[in-house]
Amino acid sequence: MLVSTTVLLLSLAPSCLSIWPIPRSLDLGDQILKLSDSFDITFGFASPPQDLLDAATRTRNNIRSDQLGRLIVGRGSSDSDLFGTASALSNLVLDLKNNDSAARPIKVEAVAALSVRDEAYSLSIPADGSPGTVTANTTLGLLRGLSTFEQLWYTFEGIIYTSYAPLNIFNDSPAYPYRGVMIDTARNFFQVSDIKRTLDAMYLVKSNTFHWHITDSQSWPIQILEFPELARAGAYSTNQSYTPNDIQDVVTYAAERGIDVLMEIDTPGHTSIVGASHPEYVACFLSDWITFAGEPPAGQLRITNMTVANFTANVLGAIAKTLPSTLFSTGGDELDMPCYAADEATQKTLKETGKTLFDALDDFTATTHGALHALGKTTVVWEEMVLEYNTTLRNDTIIMVWISSNDAAAVVEKGFRIVHAPSDYFYLDCGAGGWIGNNPTGNSWCDPFKTWQQAYTFNPLANISSDQAHLVLGGEQLLWTESMRSRNDRGKP
Amino acid sequence: MLVSTTVLLLSLAPSCLSIWPIPRSLDLGDQILKLSDSFDITFGFASPPQDLLDAATRTRNNIRSDQLGRLIVGRGSSDSDLFGTASALSNLVLDLKNNDSAARPIKVEAVAALSVRDEAYSLSIPADGSPGTVTANTTLGLLRGLSTFEQLWYTFEGIIYTSYAPLNIFNDSPAYPYRGVMIDTARNFFQVSDIKRTLDAMYLVKSNTFHWHITDSQSWPIQILEFPELARAGAYSTNQSYTPNDIQDVVTYAAERGIDVLMEIDTPGHTSIVGASHPEYVACFLSDWITFAGEPPAGQLRITNMTVANFTANVLGAIAKTLPSTLFSTGGDELDMPCYAADEATQKTLKETGKTLFDALDDFTATTHGALHALGKTTVVWEEMVLEYNTTLRNDTIIMVWISSNDAAAVVEKGFRIVHAPSDYFYLDCGAGGWIGNNPTGNSWCDPFKTWQQAYTFNPLANISSDQAHLVLGGEQLLWTESMRSRNDRGKP
Structure with missing residues (x-):
């Protein structure tokens, strides 16, 4: 069932999918999920480095300010009927898989040798409004998850929403370093x-x-x-x-x-x-x-x-x-x-x-x-x-x-x-x-x-x-x- | 003598000539002629139409405001030594060859059938500061002379001048209507x-x-x-x-x-x-x-x-x-x-x-x-x-x-x-x-x-x-x- 849903959605993808580049694995739902006015990005580990805090702030601000509409005829008008009953996402949690060691700043991870640089992440957004999660081995991976997350959101008549919930991306990583x-x-x-x-x-x-x-x-x-x-x-x-x-x-x-x-x-x-x-x-x-x-x-x-x-x-x-x-x-x-x-x-x-x-x-x-x-x-x-x-x-x-x-x-x-x-x-x-x-x-x-x-x-x-x-x-x-x-x-x- | 001068100047033309399109006949001198601060465009016939008066005003204003420099290394620096001794042009006279009939507005001549439209003009600019002349059969021809005249002038350190005096263009007209x-x-x-x-x-x-x-x-x-x-x-x-x-x-x-x-x-x-x-x-x-x-x-x-x-x-x-x-x-x-x-x-x-x-x-x-x-x-x-x-x-x-x-x-x-x-x-x-x-x-x-x-x-x-x-x-x-x-x-x- 999961496989056939994936195939169906990818076949529709050229007309509307806004995620770019396409993740290695992508399970998309077709439910509307709004972004709560109180939406925040939080951390599942102690002492996130300043540049990750800044990245989270930029992500929140960009989603609110970019005002991008769905690239289809009528923009979000066909989605808006469902706004009333849709759940709202209030929280995205960024978490490191290995909590033992102190998180290194993105700016350190980003300049590591190509052979050891780790940009992988997983992203999960439930449709029911319960917290979304990005998990990664590195703060750089968490950053990549944030950039995918930012691409999910449209605005229509003041409502910020995604039409892909529930969404699961498992262990996305670049094809080339x-x-x-x-x-x-x-x-x-x-x-x-x-x-x-x-x-x-x-x-x-x-x-x-x-x-x-x-x-x-x-x-x-x-x-x-x-x-x-x-x-x-x-x-x-x-x-x-x-x-x-x-x-x-x-x-x-x-x-x-x-x-x-x-x-x-x-x-x-x-x-x-x-x-x-x-x-x-x-x-x-x-x-x-x-x-x-x-x-x-x-x-x-x-x-x-x-x-x-x-x-x-x-x-x-x-x-x-x-x-x-x-x-x-x-x-x-x-x-x-x-x-x-x-x-x-x-x-x-x-x-x-x-x-x-x-x-x-x-x-x-x-x-x-x-x-x-x-x-x-x-x-x-x-x-x-x-x-x-x-x-x-x-x-x-x-x-x-x-x-x-x-x-x-x-x-x-x-x-x-x-x-x-x-x-x-x-x-x-x-x-x-x-x-x-x-x-x-x-x-x-x-x-x-x-x-x-x-x-x-x-x-x-x-x-x-x-x-x-x-x-x-x-x-x-x-x-x-x-x-x-x-x-x-x-x-x- | 005239022929060889023309040939010589046309052979130099690609590096600096600012007249475009090139007139059918073009005798260019190499003397500097300044534009007098009191430069004016006047008329050799009675009752020039309003759109020709306006065109003359635009020409005067454009030459003063466009501030174009010569397209050569150093711009006008090699010309400026001669500014002190150069004459200045105070007057350009626009004249119709046939003064008997009333001049028709440019906007009438410009929309005449292609077979009878007359855009020909002659332009003469002496090097000694005596008045320049544009002559034509029609106000449309006079307008074409103005556009050529406008192209002659450079500005360098506040001085408006041409380096082509004396200049004679005889009966320029378009190759194609x-x-x-x-x-x-x-x-x-x-x-x-x-x-x-x-x-x-x-x-x-x-x-x-x-x-x-x-x-x-x-x-x-x-x-x-x-x-x-x-x-x-x-x-x-x-x-x-x-x-x-x-x-x-x-x-x-x-x-x-x-x-x-x-x-x-x-x-x-x-x-x-x-x-x-x-x-x-x-x-x-x-x-x-x-x-x-x-x-x-x-x-x-x-x-x-x-x-x-x-x-x-x-x-x-x-x-x-x-x-x-x-x-x-x-x-x-x-x-x-x-x-x-x-x-x-x-x-x-x-x-x-x-x-x-x-x-x-x-x-x-x-x-x-x-x-x-x-x-x-x-x-x-x-x-x-x-x-x-x-x-x-x-x-x-x-x-x-x-x-x-x-x-x-x-x-x-x-x-x-x-x-x-x-x-x-x-x-x-x-x-x-x-x-x-x-x-x-x-x-x-x-x-x-x-x-x-x-x-x-x-x-x-x-x-x-x-x-x-x-x-x-x-x-x-x-x-x-x-x-x-x-x-x-x-x-x-």
Whole structure:
């Protein structure tokens, strides 16, 4: 009987179900349950951490203020006949399965290594008004239960109600440990408030990683205490850079919402802006970009120069040591080979040492990754490091596959863990035409627009065998910002 | 000497020339000329009409307020050295070539038949500060000269100047008589203020026709005195409909800016909304749209029913008689054949009369076009009337080619005049994915986005012989609004 009910409801689900992403197990009733005016969220264990208390308060407030109606013709009018006889929920109890140990704050659980992070929860809402419960092993799991709970409620003519009671979700947990959103804050600067707005939305859909592509050739918006010259010369303006406090503000705000911040300082390519303060570190600095870069401005770090490698390692370390995440990305995409070929300093060193450019890249990477490993970080790089440059990398390095979804299998074949970031499925900025102007039709290499339907047809395990499936950590959507900014309009910033 | 100067300057033009569209003849100097604080626009003939006086005032005000800088690195900094020694222009004289007859208002000249509309003008700006002149045969030509004049001026550190003096444009006139913008105000309603904002932009680039696709299956936003039920039942709301005063306001505002309003009441397809007040006139009214329409809602006029034909003719006539334009469009695209095949009333009449559906369409069109011809209107239709339905049309009917640019030659081959409205070049709403959801990738039939580069590579005479070239009246860009509205963002309307 339970099985047939589940099947029936899931078959109806496309027209009205508001729970997203869909839980692994979901038993939905079809009774109306109102939310009592005195509804409260309480705790079945002692001393809940402050960020869980805050999350409970936000949940209560959001349900009262969002005023969302059922997405069906007539909104809640067909439900309202039953409001008079429906029970009301007065209490949701959050409980930890293991009450013995002190509960750790969400912000600690949210940045644990992917292999041990525990987001599982169970949620039960009786139809008769008796207390609902969320149970989990961790405060992070309880947070995930809260985000599901928040999605259950509609408002119609002042009444807050769900039409899914009784509801039981048993041991929901993510299909993949890494579910992310990347924002490029270098091509266009994003205010902290815009980032927080995005983190709020990520929380609602249980996205758990904010990949912060914070620097690129166009600007260096991160202020680093030990290297103030980088932002001073490289930010678009003082108002368009992140102070150490801004960074901590974003990181904490994210972690309290169950989101880890994977920061990326893209190196050794995409670093023209370093030349604004250290021109001697950058090959092809501001040279003709048509010849020496994929887009203006040209310039990338001189990887053959040990001073540059040590400088880069120190910069990465100075940032990484301030961040709680176990992950840090050094980038590694789109090295411009004609630039290094034309750079006299690079060629001179290669000749003197008898090394190839890729040997030099190995040395450079060993230095930069070494600094991060010393801080206990797991390094993350773009796919070219594996598929094009054959760079020596530690086995636990995480590879982001962006050029094409077809490249994922080849990276997995080499034994690396991957994050899917495919331009053909997950790039949010494609489709409005190119901005460089080198295409006669005005379209860009990644046109057309990647719709949500396109994203939803993505198969994370395409061409990946079942014994390699554990190497697929998840995926992320990406917003590159050469022609995008924090708002979807053309008004003033 | 003159020739080589012209060639030189045109070769430099892409980097800085602000005159758009480019005049037929253009002799540009490279001297700085300032605009005097006492600059005024005066008239070389008696009794300029009020709308020309108003246009002169707007031009003066716009030049002072728009504060546009030169689109080069450093803006006007390289020009500013010469400000001290440059002359200043104190006067622009507008003059009619034939002073004998009284000048007609712009709003009269702007709605004259395309064959006699005269937009030509000459513009001369000496470098020494002596008066500039615009000469033309008509006040409409003088208006075009004003729009070119307005484009000459930059502002840098409070100084308004041009860097093109002396400038001579001799007898500039449009390459094509019809240069339009279409807006669909039925799928999404546009406020009058939004339409006026668009008309302002059209004026600046000498676009001369606002094609107003005012109704469609989704809504009927035009209030007609004789048929109040149509908007009462068919507008999204009272606030989302145009009163007769609104229509006259838009038409007058447009005409004063040299823009004719071509109104379209799309028939007999795209008329589901008529069923909201006259369900008996509409076949397949609100039937399953997947079967009976290209998009929801289903429904189109019963063309075999003479009552419906007469009603439609009366509606068109009631609107058309209030409009000064010589043009009126009856639409005629995308008839849904399965709908008529399944409609019992339609099939019954066809059987009784022994006519085919296309015979019936001929009769319907004769009735509706007859009503418009009686008002002196030239009718405009979409290409299917010629290429798919083989409808009997008067020879002077203007055909809009939208399905593909490749269809233009076939229409011209039949001897009709055309307006290019090709979905593959000029549709502004393509590229953000489809909204109907019947494409697995989520893209739409007209993806990708049509960039300005794509529009600029359009060849209006492709596959059209030189002796047929006179049949090409011009072209228009089109904004269909199923997924578009008056602003390029996602905020509240």
